Amino acid sequence: MNPDKREPVIELRNVWVNYDDQPALEDIHLTVYQSDFIGLIGPNGGGKTTLLKSIIGLIKPERGKIRVMGKSVDAGRCHIGYVPQTVVFDHRFPIRVWEVVQMGLLGCRKPLQPISKADRETIHVALEQVEMDGLANRAIGDLSVGQRQRVYIARALAVSPQILLLDEPTASVDPQVAGSIYELLRRLNNTVTIVMVSHDMNAVSSYVKSIGCINRRLHYHGDKEVTEDMLTAIYECPVDLIAHGLPHRVLSPHNQERRAHD
Amino acid sequence: MIEALQYGFMRNAVAAGVLVSIACGIIGTFVVINRIVFLSGGIAHAAYGGIGLGYLLGINPVIGAVVFSVISALGMGLVHRRTRERSDTIIGVMWAVGMALGILLLDFSPGYKADLMSYLFGSILAVPTSDLALMLILNIIIIILVIAFYKELQAISFDETFAFVVNVPVDRLYLMLVGLVALTVVMTMRIVGLIMVIALLTIPPAIAGLFVKDMKRIMALSTGLSIAFTFIGLMLSYALNLTSGATIILIAGGGYLLGFGLKRMIGFKPDKQHPEGIKPQQ
Numbered sequence: 001m002n003p004d005k006r007e008p009v010i011e012l013r014n015v016w017v018n019y020d021d022q023p024a025l026e027d028i029h030l031t032v033y034q035s036d037f038i039g040l041i042g043p044n045g046g047g048k049t050t051l052l053k054s055i056i057g058l059i060k061p062e063r064g065k066i067r068v069m070g071k072s073v074d075a076g077r078c079h080i081g082y083v084p085q086t087v088v089f090d091h092r093f094p095i096r097v098w099e100v101v102q103m104g105l106l107g108c109r110k111p112l113q114p115i116s117k118a119d120r121e122t123i124h125v126a127l128e129q130v131e132m133d134g135l136a137n138r139a140i141g142d143l144s145v146g147q148r149q150r151v152y153i154a155r156a157l158a159v160s161p162q163i164l165l166l167d168e169p170t171a172s173v174d175p176q177v178a179g180s181i182y183e184l185l186r187r188l189n190n191t192v193t194i195v196m197v198s199h200d201m202n203a204v205s206s207y208v209k210s211i212g213c214i215n216r217r218l219h220y221h222g223d224k225e226v227t228e229d230m231l232t233a234i235y236e237c238p239v240d241l242i243a244h245g246l247p248h249r250v251l252s253p254h255n256q257e258r259r260a261h262d
Numbered sequence: 263m264i265e266a267l268q269y270g271f272m273r274n275a276v277a278a279g280v281l282v283s284i285a286c287g288i289i290g291t292f293v294v295i296n297r298i299v300f301l302s303g304g305i306a307h308a309a310y311g312g313i314g315l316g317y318l319l320g321i322n323p324v325i326g327a328v329v330f331s332v333i334s335a336l337g338m339g340l341v342h343r344r345t346r347e348r349s350d351t352i353i354g355v356m357w358a359v360g361m362a363l364g365i366l367l368l369d370f371s372p373g374y375k376a377d378l379m380s381y382l383f384g385s386i387l388a389v390p391t392s393d394l395a396l397m398l399i400l401n402i403i404i405i406i407l408v409i410a411f412y413k414e415l416q417a418i419s420f421d422e423t424f425a426f427v428v429n430v431p432v433d434r435l436y437l438m439l440v441g442l443v444a445l446t447v448v449m450t451m452r453i454v455g456l457i458m459v460i461a462l463l464t465i466p467p468a469i470a471g472l473f474v475k476d477m478k479r480i481m482a483l484s485t486g487l488s489i490a491f492t493f494i495g496l497m498l499s500y501a502l503n504l505t506s507g508a509t510i511i512l513i514a515g516g517g518y519l520l521g522f523g524l525k526r527m528i529g530f531k532p533d534k535q536h537p538e539g540i541k542p543q544q
Contacts, residue, residue: 056427057427058423058426058427077427077429078428078429080427082424084423084424087423087424089420090295092471093295093419093420094291094295094471094474094476094477094479094480095416095420095477096475099413099416100420102413102417103417103420103424103425103428104428106413106414106417106425106428106430107427107428107429108428108429112410115413139475139476140420141475
């Protein structure tokens with residue numbers, strides 16, 4: 001697939017983000033095209049989450065421009081389904097699973113609009129997609145961590161998004177559940193563009209279409225190979241890469257890779 | 263004890279108890295799940311500034327309290343939203359300053375302030391019919407706004423980050439919520455006094471939350487509990503000639519203990535076996 005023929009859905013130009021005067025992201029340039037499935041890897045504190053939060057406006061960059069679906073972040077994020085890494089809440093919080101998913105429908109519409117029959121169907125379909133429709137009436141605090149993660153994905157799907165942003169969607173679930181979440185994402189990717197932050201290299205390499213590395217600076221070439229300059233730039237990345245022995249080759253043999261880049 | 267109801271002031275007291283319980287059941291649920299108990303305590307005490315203002319200007323102190331507590335609630339709400347850390351310190355300061363202001367304004371007000379204690383400790387037996395009308399209006403405002411924004415209020419209470427990301431006006435809704443807390447506080451002040459308002463606001467939803475996990479059911483159950491507590495407290499205080507506000511609060515506190523005991527005894531997990539969230543036997 002030639003990226004040039006597809007629509008850009010997210011564009012970051014020269015984006016800098018500081019945390020208390022400490023640079024968290026430096027000079028980020030990124031263009032996400034329609035139907036991309038990008039996995040972002042990088043060391044802890046390298047700015048993976050910060051990048052996602054900047055795209056949805058939870059963090060305002062110091063400098064630079066971010067456009068979503070060709071619009072400003074505030075308007076464009078109506079097309080984004082966001083799955084945060086964790087949702088901190090009181091486990092006795094009185095909210096049912098379907099009410100959590102309903103949150104995806106609340107914004108980006110006229111205020112005071114009641115939930116319509118079509119909206120209820122959207123909630124139902126979103127829950128079906130993550131195989132959680134049987135537990136729609138449960139209180140969210142009664143679910144397991146993995147089940148809850150699926151509910152948050154359903155909530156993002158209820159937005160009817162063009163883009164899904166996921167922050168470590170499998171960080172706290174067992175491998176089997178993680179596998180089913182990745183399978184789900186692969187299916188969803190037929191219609192939705194996905195950007196996912198993860199430190200799960202195995203998963204990233206076998207499910208995503210392209211990989212980027214972040215360690216304050218972003219190294220992304222729109223393909224699935226982790227190139228040598230990424231490794232050099234992001235010291236922590238290769239440790240993970242080499243240690244686990246990947247089912248799909250991410251690293252090209254050294255000399256070949258050189259030639260490709262010369 | 264029932265023959266007490268033949269007195270007009272007793273009927274007013276019961277009616278006030280019911281009206282206040284509705285507001286407390288609904289808004290108290292939001293206070294508990296949002297963990298803004300301290301902020302609500304601050305609003306209640308700062309309302310005393312409004313009482314003082316009312317006396318000074320020669321208007322109904324309740325009106326003064328409504329205006330003053332709504333303004334201080336919005337101030338505390340903004341502090342809570344905008345300050346990243348230690349907002350509780352600032353709220354604590356506003357709590358005390360509001361109260362101190364009330365005391366000084368009362369010093370400046372001429373005349374004998376007979377019913378001052380009733381605002382501090384409540385006087386359910388002295389609620390005039392005009393106050394009942396005011397309570398009814400405040401209740402209607404609260405009910406209409408909560409019905410209109412129920413989904414949004416639940417959403418910002420559960421996960422405000424996500425609500426923000428889908429462009430729900432989190433800040434405005436939050437300020438509306440603390441404004442409603444202020445209205446509820448002023449109503450409840452009539453019954454148990456501003457010092458004990460926080461108990462009637464939090465105890466019923468806290469008990470309900472032990473047994474039910476659906477927000478609407480918590481609201482309904484806490485309204486029912488609150489009506490029961492105020493009615494029992496009222497009757498007891500009448501029969502035994504005790505201070506009504508304190509009796510109501512002690513009944514509510516006893517109810518809380520009983521709720522804990524009951525929950526431990528039956529080892530009940532809310533709604534676990536009941537997908538529809540069926541309420542257990544009380």
